[in-house]
Amino acid sequence: MSSLSVPVRLFLLFTAVLTVVVLGSFFWQPQVTNDLGGDFTLIHAGEPWRFADHAREVNLLYIGYVNCPDVCPLRMSRISQALKSLTEAEQNQILPIFISVDVEHDNPTAVADYAHHFGANFVGLTGTTAEINQVVAKFGATYSKNLAPDTQLGYTYMHTDRVFFLNQEGRVLDSIVAPAMGEEIVHKLKEHL
Amino acid sequence: MSLSFRQPFVVIRAVLLAPLANLLSTLNAHGAVFIAGLAALLVFAGPLSGVAEGSEPGLQVMDGKIYxxxxxxxITAGYGTLKNSSAQAVEVKFEKVEKFRAVELHQTREENGVARMQKIPSIAIAPQSEAVLRPGGAHLMLFTPEKGLKAGDLARVHATVNGKSIILxxxxxxxx
Structure with missing residues (x-):
């Protein structure tokens, strides 16, 4: 190496850096996406429910709470509309999941009933605070309860407003922030089915 | 409430038409009866023919719906377009709603993929303008419905427009 001229050394150094950058860009993005998600167990209608036992080809996840009057039912409706626009065979490859973060007020039956309203195959889950926190963190989501003593409800939750697309292992394939139209969800679903 | 809002117009119509009826009665008894009848019709028809139920002069709700x-x-939400057809800015507050225990006005905000909602006291609408109560924005939040409600029922929302009571x-x- 010591016999190499300075321009050649610089060229080799540049080539090495370029190779690292190119290969890095190839592997970095998928790795970050797949770091999110994974298997989890929560409660469905009073019984333990493990994702791996029910997962389908593509699984849609929304995190909210039952007493959310505006955004949560809107997103759930959009998911429902998206599924209705697919063929029956396509629908059978998809599992829609709603997780409530309002452990204090949303009992397992209420969450299951709530999710079921949007479609016969919609699953509504809850759990203990520790379980919910673990699952929410797993998907890179967030939530927090804010007291609102001037309201009838007395509280509100801020929460991630994102529809997650999960593979059969529960890994995040994709997501859409605040989808306003069912078509956005359909488009993504067809990419991953 | 509708009557009180229209009271000045009713009084003005009565004051203008009564002397006319008196004048005509000196000429023709049948004419006086006709004019008096016309006056009565105008006085009593006012509240019936003015604006359809669900709206008031100056403010109307269009496509008002509650899920x-x-x-x-x-808990649920209500949406619609509030149209201010008057020449003045209005402030609309929501007081109560029939068929539910309570109603509040709330605003949803989306920041960095996180939704947050908070109560707001009122909604301001510029002259000849409208405010849209929509999903993901300002909306009505309604609490504890009566049992037996069904699709197609109407819910009368009591509000104030610049302090005057109306029903939407x-x-x-x-x-x-």
């Missing part, structure tokens, strides 16, 4: 609560929840009608619909 029936989803099973598992006792919203239709109950099922969320699909």
């Amino acid at each position: 029936l609560p989803i099973p598992g929840s006792q 009608e919203f239709k109950l619909i099922t969320r699909d």
Whole structure:
């Protein structure tokens, strides 16, 4: 190496850096996406429910709470509309999941009933605070309860407003922030089915 | 409430038409009866023929709808377009709603993929303008419905417009 001229050394150094950058860009993005998600167990209608036992080809996840009057039912409706626009065979490859973060007020039956309203195959889950926190963190989501003593409800939750697309292992394939139209969800679903 | 809002117009019509009827009665008894009848018609028809139920002069709600609560929840939301057709800015406050225990005005905000909602006291509408109560924005939040509500029922929302009471009608619909 010591016999190499300075321009050649610089060229080799540049080539090495370029190779690292190119290969890095190839592997970095998928790795970050797949770091999110994974298997989890929560409660469905009073019984333990493990994702791996029910997962389908593509699984849609929304995190909210039952007493959310505006955004949560809107997103759930959009998911429902998206599924209705697919063929029956396509629908059978998809599992829609709603997780409530309002452990204090949303009992397992209420969450299951709530999710079921949007479609016969919609699953509504809850759990203990520790379980919910673990699952929410797993998907890179967030939530927090804010007291609102001037309201009838007395509280509100801020929460991630994102529809997650999960593979059969529960890994995040994709997501859409605040989808306003069912078509956005359909488009993504067809990419991953 | 409708009567009190229209009271000045009713009085003005009566004051203008009564002397005319008196004048004509000196000429023709049948004419006086006709004019008196016309005056009475104008006085009493005012509250019936002015503005349809669900609206008031200056403020109307268009496509007003309230979703029936989803099973598992006792809380829901209402939406619609509030149209201010008057020449002055108005401040609209929501006081109560029939068929539900309470109504509040709330605002949803989306920041960095996180939704947050907070109560707001009122909504301001510029002259000849409108405010849209829409999903993901300002909306009515309704609590604890009466039992037996069904799609197609009307919910009368009591509000104030610059302090004057009005009733706005919203239709109950099922969320699909």
